[in-house]
Amino acid sequence: MTRKQKAMTSLSAAPGIVARDVCKSFGNHLVLDKVNLTAAEGTILSLLGPNGAGKTTMVRILSTLISADSGSMRIAGHDVGTEPDGVRAVIGVTGQFSAVDNLLTGTENLRLMADLRHLGSEAGRRRVMELLEQFDLIDAADKPLSTYSGGMRRRLDLAMTLVGQPSVIFLDEPTTGLDPRSRRTMWQIIRELASAGVTILLTTQYLDEADQLSDQIAVLDQGRIVAEGTPAELKGRIPGGHVRLYFADPHLLHSASELLPAAAPDQDQLALQAPADGTVDSLRDLLNELHEAHIAVERLTIHTPDLDDVFLAVTGTHVIGRPDEDPITQGAPQR
Amino acid sequence: MTTLAYTVSDSRTMLRRNLKHQLRYPSMTLMLVGLPIVLLLLFVYVFGGQLGAGLGAHDGRSAYLDYVVPGVLLVTVASAVQGTSIMVAMDMTGGIIDRFRTMAIARASVLTGHVLGSLIQVLVGLAILIGVAFGLGFRSTGGPIEWLAAIGMLTLFAFALIWLAVALGLAAKSVETASNTPMILFLLLFLGSGFVPTQTMPGGLRQFAEYQPLTPVADTVRGLLTNAAIGDHAIAAIAWSIGIALAAYLWATRLYNRRRAAEPK
Numbered sequence: 001m002t003r004k005q006k007a008m009t010s011l012s013a014a015p016g017i018v019a020r021d022v023c024k025s026f027g028n029h030l031v032l033d034k035v036n037l038t039a040a041e042g043t044i045l046s047l048l049g050p051n052g053a054g055k056t057t058m059v060r061i062l063s064t065l066i067s068a069d070s071g072s073m074r075i076a077g078h079d080v081g082t083e084p085d086g087v088r089a090v091i092g093v094t095g096q097f098s099a100v101d102n103l104l105t106g107t108e109n110l111r112l113m114a115d116l117r118h119l120g121s122e123a124g125r126r127r128v129m130e131l132l133e134q135f136d137l138i139d140a141a142d143k144p145l146s147t148y149s150g151g152m153r154r155r156l157d158l159a160m161t162l163v164g165q166p167s168v169i170f171l172d173e174p175t176t177g178l179d180p181r182s183r184r185t186m187w188q189i190i191r192e193l194a195s196a197g198v199t200i201l202l203t204t205q206y207l208d209e210a211d212q213l214s215d216q217i218a219v220l221d222q223g224r225i226v227a228e229g230t231p232a233e234l235k236g237r238i239p240g241g242h243v244r245l246y247f248a249d250p251h252l253l254h255s256a257s258e259l260l261p262a263a264a265p266d267q268d269q270l271a272l273q274a275p276a277d278g279t280v281d282s283l284r285d286l287l288n289e290l291h292e293a294h295i296a297v298e299r300l301t302i303h304t305p306d307l308d309d310v311f312l313a314v315t316g317t318h319v320i321g322r323p324d325e326d327p328i329t330q331g332a333p334q335r
Numbered sequence: 336m337t338t339l340a341y342t343v344s345d346s347r348t349m350l351r352r353n354l355k356h357q358l359r360y361p362s363m364t365l366m367l368v369g370l371p372i373v374l375l376l377l378f379v380y381v382f383g384g385q386l387g388a389g390l391g392a393h394d395g396r397s398a399y400l401d402y403v404v405p406g407v408l409l410v411t412v413a414s415a416v417q418g419t420s421i422m423v424a425m426d427m428t429g430g431i432i433d434r435f436r437t438m439a440i441a442r443a444s445v446l447t448g449h450v451l452g453s454l455i456q457v458l459v460g461l462a463i464l465i466g467v468a469f470g471l472g473f474r475s476t477g478g479p480i481e482w483l484a485a486i487g488m489l490t491l492f493a494f495a496l497i498w499l500a501v502a503l504g505l506a507a508k509s510v511e512t513a514s515n516t517p518m519i520l521f522l523l524l525f526l527g528s529g530f531v532p533t534q535t536m537p538g539g540l541r542q543f544a545e546y547q548p549l550t551p552v553a554d555t556v557r558g559l560l561t562n563a564a565i566g567d568h569a570i571a572a573i574a575w576s577i578g579i580a581l582a583a584y585l586w587a588t589r590l591y592n593r594r595r596a597a598e599p600k
Contacts, residue, residue, distance in 0.1 A: 063437045088439035099430035101352065103359040115348040116440045118341065144359070160434070 015074070016041045016168050016199025017062065022071035024057055031057050032068070033223040039201055039216065041076075041167075044194045046210035047203040048311075049220035055203035056096060058220070059172045062201065063093045076167050076199070092166035094158050096173045100145060106132065106156050107141045113163035131159040135189070151182030158189065169193065171202040175209060187212060207308050219314060227314040234310045241304040243276040243286060245297050256295050260286075276302070342441035349448025356422060357456055367418045368460045371411040372467055378403050378530060379471060386531060397472055404468045405485075405557040406529030409549060411460045412493045413520040416500035419453040423504025424513030446591060450497050457493040461486070477560045485559040488572060492552045495576045496520065498583035505590040520549075529553045548575035 017039040024032040031054045039045035047055050061068045062075065064084040072079070078086035093099075101109050110131055114124030132141050135155040140148060148156065154174070161169060174190070175183045190213055194200055204210050210217050211231045219227040219234075227234060245263075247253045247270045256272050257265040263274035276282055283302070290297055357364045378386070379400050387395025390402060426432050426445070435445055465473075477485065500517055507513035526543060527533070527550040533541050544550055551571035558565030 065433060065436055085439045088437055091437065093434065093437040095430055095433055097430040097433075099434035101431055102429070103356045104352070108355065112348065112352055113438075115351075116345060116435075116438055118344065164438075 015039065016043070017045065017073075017075055017201055019058075019062065019073045020071055022058070022061060022073060023069045024054075024061060024066075025069060031223050032061070035071070035220070035223070035225055037201070037218055037225075039199050041199050042194060042197045043215040044190065044200045044202065044213050046214040046217045047201065047220055048205070048207065048210045048217055049203075050205055052222075053220040054223045055205075055220055056172055059093070059095075059170045059201070059203055063091055063170050064088055089164075090167050092161035092164065092169045094161045094169070094171050094174060096176065098153050098157050100153060100157055100160065102145045105142050105144055106137050106148070109145070109156060109160055110163060113160045117164035119163070127163055127165075131162060135159045151178055151185070154178060154182065154186065155189075158186075162193075166198070168199045169201070171200060173203055173205070175204070175206065183209075207311070219311060221311075221315045227310060235305050237310065237313060241276055241302070243274050243283065244301045244303065245272045245274065245290075246270060246299050247272070248296065248298050252295055255293065256290060256297075259289065259293050259295065338441075342444060345441040345444035346447040346451070349444045350451045351448075353422065353448050353452030354455065357418075357452065363418060363421065364456070367414045367456070368411075368463060370414045371407050371460065371464050374410055375403070375407045375464065375467065375471070378407070389531075389535065397474075400468070400471055400473055401561050402532075402557070403530060404465075404473050405553050405560060406524065407468070408461060408464060408489060408556060409492075409524055409529055409553055410521070411464050412457055412489060412496055413517065413524060415453060415457045415460050416493070416496045416520070417514060417517040418456065419449060419497050419500035420504040420507065420513040420517050421510060422452075423449055423501050424507045424510045427505060427507075428510060442592070443588070446501055446587060449501055450494070453497045453500070454490070454493060457497070458486075458490070461489060475560045476562045481559040485556045488552065488555050488559070488569075488576075491573065491576045491580075495578075495580035495583065498580050498587055502583045502587035502590060505587055523547055523549050524553075527553060528557075548572075548579065551575060 015038055017037060019035060019037040022032055022035040022037075023030070035054075035058060037045065037047070037058075047058060049055050057066070060066045062073060062080060064080060064087055067081070072081070074080065075087045076090045078090065080087050101112065104112065107128060110128040111124060114127055117124075119127055132138050135158070137152065137156060137159065140152060145153065145156075158171075158174070171190070175186050178186060187209070190200060190202070194215075202209075202213065214231055217227075217229065217231055217234055218225050227237070229237075245256065247256060250267065250270065253265055253267070253270050253272060257263060260272065260274050263272045265272050274286060276286065287297070379396065383396040383399040383403075385395075387397070387399030387402075389395075390398050423446075426449075432445070436442075475482070503516045504513045507516065524530070526540065527547055528544065529549060533544040533550065536544055551568040552575070554563070554568040555565055555572045557563045558568065
């Protein structure tokens with residue numbers, strides 16, 4: 001069964017992560033408001049949201065670091081509230097801040113984890129070697145961490161999480177601050193873990209990351225789940241894409257906007273945003289129409305729907321500080 | 336394995352980690368071990384002639400050496416526990432403590448590892464300082480029993496101060512704070528019988544000096560190693576040590592078990 005199929009049959013499979021009505025306040029500030037999450041075994045669930053949405057708090061609660069004010073949660077069948085040590089024995093957590101020991105070498109960090117997981121001397125040594133190899137850290141294994149690059153530290157961090165072969169993994173913004181190549185390496189590792197049957201909850205503010213990795217996405221905004229579904233389902237909930245046309249002067253913009261009443265003009269940018277389904281034919285028709293009306297278009301950008309549109313559609317606001325996207329969609333900010 | 340076996344195994348793992356830290360952070364370890372030696376040399380060779388004359392001995396400097404060594408042994412303890420605070424604060428402000436907290440390990444092992452690691456560092460520091468003191472001509476009247484008792488007293492007091500340092504390290508918001516707060520121990524050392532007899536101090540200060548915990552400890556160790564009178568100082572020293580250890584232990588475990596209420600950053 002593929003991961004996608006597993007996600008679809010999530011009701012019948014033994015769930016890796018189930019959270020019901022989780023609430024948490026810090027002082028008067030309600031950080032999580034009746035959050036429900038479900039991740040079937042061996043699937044990837046992304047918790048997507050901007051800074052301050054409550055993603056990290058949710059991970060800290062699920063990983064037994066802090067307790068919820070109310071709600072119930074089970075991780076691989078263990079109740080988070082009543083059997084925290086049962087939960088801790090099956091989970092692995094890679095937080096937002098690197099959780100490595102800077103005064104030890106890579107090997108020593110992994111050995112430390114093996115010892116704390118009580119793997120025993122021989123099995124521990126084997127597991128450490130395996131992970132050094134799997135995470136491409138053999139050459140740096142006995143070097144101090146001060147010589148490690150950001151990507152290497154992140155890989156070591158994740159390798160430390162995996163020493164005890166957890167069945168559920170929490171990754172809090174696993175690729176924040178990584179260069180594009182390290183990011184793709186990390187994605188590959190995450191995919192491999194899921195296909196090996198590990199349940200993964202990852203938080204991200206990178207829309208393309210959630211899109212690339214997830215079986216299910218839950219959009220978190222100000223402590224509430226505002227949308228949920230597969231990446232395809234979420235994309236289906238929003239209108240199609242659009243073409244953004246830029247003009248040399250306001251007169252051209254005005255004529256074009258009379259010609260295309262369905263499009264929204266943007267006077268500041270001298271641009272016109274016209275709905276488009278993204279096919280070559282519709283684009284050709286649009287350009288032909290403008291050409292025949294002798295309206296010169298300076299340039300254009302094509303925008304296919306992405307998760308930012310989902311966010312806009314369900315929360316009414318944009319995600320601030322969008323990460324590196326396809327250059328073609330990067331044009332001017334939409335209204 | 337039983338729960339106890341896990342606790343022992345996890346504590347040993349953490350101790351190993353802390354001993355490695357001491358070796359990997361040699362600048363700090365050397366500074367903490369070196370400071371008492373520098374102070375000993377300073378007090379014996381710079382101030383010692385004059386201070387020794389005040390003790391009324393024929394050879395002032397060597398009489399002062401005999402007087403000050405127990406005080407500098409306490410400096411060694413205070414210096415080492417400053418390292419404890421720094422190491423604990425480094426752990427607590429870094430990401431690794433969260434990793435430990437999400438693992439099914441004996442919770443106390445993180446602190447136990449720090450305490451045992453610091454005790455070992457204290458004992459090594461004391462051994463080095465005693466070696467230097469003898470090299471400078473320190474004369475002890477104590478036999479093996481007195482020496483064992485003195486080391487025992489210092490270890491017990493170190494144990495108390497280490498727990499205090501652990502608590503201070505846990506309470507500190509930053510590593511800088513953690514490295515500064517134990518400085519008060521140094522001040523207390525000077526405001527006691529560590530470097531000069533309290534009888535030479537003016538009224539109010541003298542009373543403070545006689546009733547603060549470092550004085551009975553210094554006097555007990557001095558009495559055991561040289562011929563000075565101990566009196567009821569030993570009982571006071573042991574009582575102070577146990578009291579501080581217990582209070583600091585409770586404070587430290589409370590701070591440690593308190594789950595952080597707010598988000599980081």
